[in-house]
Amino acid sequence: MLPSDQAYAYSKQGVLVELDTVKPQGIVYCETPRDVSTAIEFARDNDIAVHTRSGGHSLAGWSTGQGMVLDVSRLNRVSVGHHTVRLGPGVQSIDALAALKPYNRQIVTGTCATVRQGGYISGGGFGFQVRKFGVASDRLVSARMVLSDGRIVRASERMHSDLFWAIRGGGGGNFGVVIDFEVRPISAPRMVYFDTLWPWDKAQEVITAWQEWCYSGSNNLGSTLNVLLRDGAPGNVPIIKINGGYHGPQSEIEQALNELAAEAGATPSLRTVQELPYDEAMKAVYGCEQLTVQECHRAGSNSDAKIRRTPFLRERTRLLDRPTGSSGVADLLAAFEANRRPGHITYLYFTALGGVANEVPRAQTAYVHRGAEFFVACATLLSDGQPPAEEAEAAMVWPTHAFNIIDPLSSGESYLNFPNPDLGDWRQAYYAENYSRLVSVKRRYDAPNFFRHPQSIGS
Ligand SMILES: Cc1cc2nc3c(=O)[nH]c(=O)nc-3n(C[C@H](O)[C@H](O)[C@H](O)COP(=O)(O)OP(=O)(O)OC[C@H]3O[C@@H](n4cnc5c(N)ncnc54)[C@H](O)[C@@H]3O)c2cc1C
Structure with missing residues (x-):
């Protein structure tokens, strides 16, 4: 797709x-592994920068740029074997649900319907399944990749094992283009979905209690807490939403929610708890319970699709090894x-991590965050994709202020799948002691540094 084509803008x-x-020179839609090799070869021969894209969710814009966008969204087959499931990098979370349902199989996905496997698994991958089943990359059995010299290799524990180590958390856009993931499915035919809203005047108690609730809770529990202010105009009150998925009997999470309310000294103004077939529970997680699978795609991708894009986002994130404590919450x-x-939408968002994901040694795969108990994100959203400079600058104020509070309470690590160009210590934050091994793998598999972006390995 070239700038002169009608479909270029989309x-x-x-x-x-x-x-x-951002105006790439062209977008190449690859439908076969050979297409990927040909596109790489063409870019190499013509000295064109390549940006691999599966779902285009990179918040730092690493899947676009000047040069060629190499799009693998059409490599979106799901196939089911005896013990494993194969997923193309272009498979969206919502589509995996529908494709796997007839086989009674489930996989680890995040909480966003349209995130695709290409970036998600390569960077780690967590969601409500993380405490019981680990991060998505821990369930990877093998991956096929096209390298910068055009070779197609399969990486696994037995073949190209150092590359296999690196792509489990080392991140997309570094070593080659993944064209196929083979993963171990999880066993979660049913899940309890719960959704609660809590009073703002009990915010400090609720957030403090929720952190402890997750920290000492069962590995069956997956949960997020979101403090959301839809418009900072005077008089508007933020909401506090706690939701999640529970991989056990409904009665257990009902009881646990009672305990959370007692600990916080607060009563939720809304509380729904439903045990559902897994796909229905996950559709609720995605906010797509009223939508068909086609409708739960990004608007413009098909005629029914309804999921709107994010206009403008400024976000800072960190990982926490323990609860912030009440004073951290107060600050x-x-x-x-x-x-x-x-006019600004602001949020403070926590995801509970830990559990089985933290039973893996830090150096076993490139995903190093084995002490992380929480992911925290502080963000401003604007409804205008190209806001006036003053508004854009003001959007950074809350995330920056929040980051300065959270940083000393954090492990100093950050999750690569929420990349941040302002992170000075990104090598340490994303990879810590695993970074030097990642650089050796990069030198071995992409010596010319063909796959690169502003925070790529070895840059
Ligand atoms: C709204 C939203 C919600 C999210 N929710 C979650 C969540 O619940 N849990 C979670 O863990 N993460 C979540 N994320 C982060 C998400 O996992 C990352 O953005 C992920 O990298 C997206 O992958 P993608 O393929 O959709 O995006 P892309 O932008 O296409 O890719 C991201 C990176 O991977 C590279 N890449 C893409 N495909 C390939 C490939 N086939 N081979 C090699 N490199 C590739 C790209 O070059 C880029 O560097 C969320 C992000 C957003 C925007």
Whole structure:
């Protein structure tokens, strides 16, 4: 797809509207492994930079840029074997559900319907299944990749084992183009989905209690807590939403929610708990329970698709090895209130991690965050993809302030799948002691540094 083509404007889009200003020389839609090799060869011979794209969710814009966008979204087959499931990099979370349902198989996915496997598994991959089943990359059995010299290799424990080590958490866009993932499915035919809203005047108690609740809770529990202010105009009150998936009997999570309420000294204003077939529970997680699978795709991708893109986002994230404690929560809430601004959507978002994911040694795969108990994100969203400079600058104030509070309470590590160009210590934050081994793998498999972006391995 070239700039002169009618479909170019859509084809260059990723999840962020603000990145629509980026104008690649062309977008190459690959439908076979051979297409991928040919595209790489063409780019190499003509000295064109390549940006691999599966779902276009990279918040740092690493799947677009000047040069060629090498799109593998059409490599989206799902096939089921005896013990494993094969997924093309272009498989979206929502599509995996539908494709695997007839086989009564499930896999680890995140909480977003349209994220695709290409970036998600390569960077680690967590969701409500993480404490019981580990991160998605821990369940990888093998992956086929096209390398910068055009070779197609399969990486596994037995073949190209160092490459296999690296692509389990080392991140997309570094070593080659993954064209096929083979994963061990999970066994979760049913899941309890729960959704609760809590009073704002009990925010500090609720957030503090929720952190402890997850930290000492069962590995069956997956949960997020979101403090969300839809408009910072005076008088508007944030919501506190706690939701999640429970891989056990409904009665257990009902009881646990009672305990959370008692500990927080608060009563949720909304509480729904439903044990459902896994695909229905996950559709609720995605906010797609009222939509068909086709409708639960990014708007524009098919005529029924309804999921809107994110116009403009400024976000800082960190990983925490333990709860922040009540005083940390109080500081964050004070900053949240102090930085509200009319027209700005702001949030403070926690995801519970840990469990089985943390039973794996730090150096066993490139995904190093084996002490992480929480992922925390502090963000401003604007409804205009190209806001005036003053608004864009103001959007950084809350995430920056929050990051300065959370950083000393954190492990100093950050999750690569939420990349941040402002992270000075990104090598340490994303990879810690695994970084030097990643550099050796990079030298071995992509010596010319063909696959690169502003925070790629070896840069
Ligand atoms: C709204 C939203 C919700 C999210 N929710 C979660 C969540 O619940 N859990 C979670 O873990 N993460 C979550 N993420 C982060 C998500 O996992 C990452 O953005 C992931 O990298 C997206 O992969 P992608 O293929 O869709 O995006 P892309 O932008 O296409 O790819 C991301 C990176 O991987 C590279 N890449 C893509 N495909 C390939 C490939 N086939 N081979 C090699 N490199 C490739 C790209 O070059 C880029 O560097 C979320 C992100 C967003 C925007």
